[in-house]
Amino acid sequence: MTEIRTPRLLLRRWYDDDLAPMAEINADPPVMRWVDDGAVLGLDDTAEAIERWEDEWDEEGFGLFAVELLASGELVGFAGLSVPEFLPEVASDVAISWRLGTPFWGQGYASEAAHATLEFALQDRNLDRVISINRVGNEASENVVRKLGMKLEREAVHPEYDFPLSVHSIDLTEFQA
Template identity: 70%
Template sequence: MTEIRTPRLILRRWTDDDLVPLSEIHADPEVMRWIGDGSALDLDGTAEAMERWEEEWDDEGFGVFAVELLASGELIGAVGLTVPDGPPEVEHGVAVVWRLGRPFWGQGYASEAAHATLEFALQDRGLDRVVAVNRSGNDESENVIRKLGMKQDGHTTEPGSGSLLTLYSIDLTEYEA
């Protein structure tokens, strides 16, 4: 079982016990505001997301981690890698993604977990390049992306909503552990 420990976090695969706490995170409209179509997810939608993430682990050898606090074991969100289904400019890449419960914002957890995930991608899984996609206005995620050392690759629009997206990437030669 893949597990990563950082100074404050454990990144691990999903268990059935994660469904309810993750669904509580997904039910918060502020958490989901920048994800997908911006809609909150119910218990069934959360179960589908967890199942999709676990299938990606099985198919790709990477996926989205459950993130818990090392000190308490509390689930605080999801951070990991996924093959994005859009926009077309990144469809065949691997993207680093994150979402944390609102009580855990502004404490550096997203950056800490995303950095560990990026190291996992480039050094453990041997990926040559990782991308990130950020919707215009999501300044908090842009800050995380910059802390990861990712460089802007350009802009595009989201096919469904027409929202402006900024594309970022980093490759193994640019990465500093």
């Protein structure tokens, strides 16, 4: 089983017990504001999402990690890698993403988990490059992207929801692990 420990976090595969806390995160309007059309997700949608994330692990050898606090075992959200099939111009790339519950915002957890994910991409999966796709205006995610050393590569438009996106990238040979 793939696990990554950071000073404060454990990044791991998904457990059945993760469904309820992840559904709670997905049901929070401030969390979902920047995701797709901004609609919250219920328990069934979250279960389907976790199943898709686990399938991607099996198919690609990477995926979205469940992220928990080492100190308490509490699920804070996810961080990891995925293939951004929704955006045709970068669908052959691997994207890093994260989503944390609001009680965990502003504490550096997203940056810590994302940094560990980039190390995983470089050292364990031997990827040459990783992208990040963010909705324009999401300053919190843009801050994480900057901390990772990613550079703006292109602007795009979400093909389904028609809002502007920024695509950042990093050449992992230059990433400071």
